[in-house]
Amino acid sequence: MNFSIQARDDAAVDVLVAGGGPAGCAAAIAARRRGLSVLLVEATSALGGTATGGQVAHWLGGRSPGGRWVVGGIFRELAEGAVADGCALLPSMPEGKTYQPYAWLPWFIHGVPLDPYRLVPFLERKLAAEGVSFRYETRVVGVESSTLIARVVTHGKEGFAAHPVRCVIDATGDADVAALAGCPVHVGRDGDHLTTPASLTFHLSHVDHAILQETIEKTRSPKFRELIASLRSTGEWPFPYDIFISVKGLADDEAMINTIRLVGVDGLDADSRTRAYVDGRREALQLLDIFRRHFPGFAQARIKSIAPLLGVRETRRIAGAFTLGVSDLAAGTDFPDTIGFSMYGWDLPDPKRPSVQPLVDESGGGFVNKAKKGLATPIPFCVMVPQGCANLLCPGRAVSVERDVLGPLRVMAPCMAMGEACGVAAEQVVAGTANVDVDAGRVRDVLRANGCIVDASALPSIEPRVDP
Ligand SMILES: Cc1cc2nc3c(=O)[nH]c(=O)nc-3n(C[C@H](O)[C@H](O)[C@H](O)COP(=O)(O)OP(=O)(O)OC[C@H]3O[C@@H](n4cnc5c(N)ncnc54)[C@H](O)[C@@H]3O)c2cc1C
Secondary structure, three states, X not given: OOOOOOEEEOOOEEEEEEOOOHHHHHHHHHHHHOXXXXXXXXXXXXXXXXXXXXXXXXEOOOEOOOOOEOOOHHHHHHHHHHHHOOOEOOOOOOOOOOOOOOOOOHHHOOOEEEOHHHHHHHHHHHHHHHOOEEEOOOXXXXXXXXXXXXXXXXXXXXXXXXXXXXXXXXXXXXXHXXXXXXXXXXXXXXXXXXXXXXXXXXXXXXXXXXXXXXXXXXXXXXXXXXXXXXXXXXXXXXXXXOOOOEEEOOOOOOEEEOXXXXXXXXXXXXXXXXXXXXXXXXXXXXXXXXXHHHOOOOOOOEEEEEOOOOEOOOOEEEOOOOXXXXXXXXXXXXXXXXXXXXXXXXXXXXXXXXXXXXXXXXXXXXXXXXXXXXXXXXXXXXXXXXXXXXXXXXXXXXXXXXXXHHHHHOOHHHHHHHHHHHHHHHHHHHOOOOHHHOOXXXXXXXXHHOOOOOOHHHOOOOOOOOOO
């Protein structure tokens, strides 16, 4: 079969940001603030990525258990702006309580719960005010490259378009651009390439959080794993996972349910993703039925929304010249090019056993337990530098790390810290510096001046984690 692709020429830009998730939005703002022209292209119809399309409406990893900022800069600015705009909250632990309704465990209160619908126009206004051009329903599908990407090819309703660029920031979460450019990448686990389960998040209304709170506070029960085990024994819980994650939404009666774990999903395969949507929607309705019958506070619950975008935790990671490993973090290595930190734990469920966290549940003591006590994880700049393409940077969940390190790094506040650092570094790349030669010291100086936390000495003292 012969076919040719006609791509219309689009205007040249300094920086093309692929993907409008946490990493992409922060990268676009930061690059624009360095005086660069920026076009952000987003495959879906919304900014925010997994937080909005995936309705995982909770930015994690940027605050300490006591609510101190561990990620500053654009993340903090967006979080505080979203709170002022009425589309986010900065919750704290209710006095004398052990249950935190905006999270499942007390030490999770460092999150920023969001309204996924209101967050999109908030981000749209923000990017527009910064002078970032963004284009929806536009997917990066090709690159013209040798050792540099000269043009990025996108596809949208109008057909194909070719964008001359000087720097590309691949914030697709899937390292799509890096893969298209032929940069080496890894997928999933070594050996079988399986990835951690995917989820379809859904939101409920008419949840009585007072009943849930009272039951948990008064009786210290139900222990949901026990409840689920008993439902499984009667055949009422048919799923391969035995977790229940419900996070209070901004409205008093709303809950975000992040319980579904879809095993065997290939986030890079359309058929596999299609099956995941079909299974996920079916399981959401099954779970609602079970919750209404058995879970305190859920008797009147109704579906408010089911995420339009599948929640994929893991696909490709770039294979950079440097790969951040568990042992680097265990050794407490102080990286000279640290651009930020993550305040999140080792959360990467086993590909086949969706309720098991291998590094936490199976390796026992040592580093992971230490990390659980509240170490912030440093993020060196070099994890965002792919090999083989000198004007490409790759922030977000596709960075060059051992896959276990995705646990702390993949959440959204550190993704914004990475995006911001790439946006600042883009200034040097646009001026002709190869990504591997970027002066990370200069990047750190700019970040520091912009309120980012890039030095361990500037981290707040982290409160000890309190388990119920
Ligand atoms: C079910 C689930 C629950 C999670 N829970 C939390 C949580 O509670 N808190 C938290 O902080 N983190 C959570 N995470 C992790 C976090 O959401 C992601 O790791 C994070 O959003 C990654 O940010 P990103 O910017 O790299 O990518 P994404 O958020 O995935 O954004 C990437 C964007 O790029 C777009 N895109 C993809 N390919 C292309 C292309 N070729 N061209 C153009 N655009 C493209 C996508 O449409 C998307 O908008 C969760 C993840 C999942 C899946």
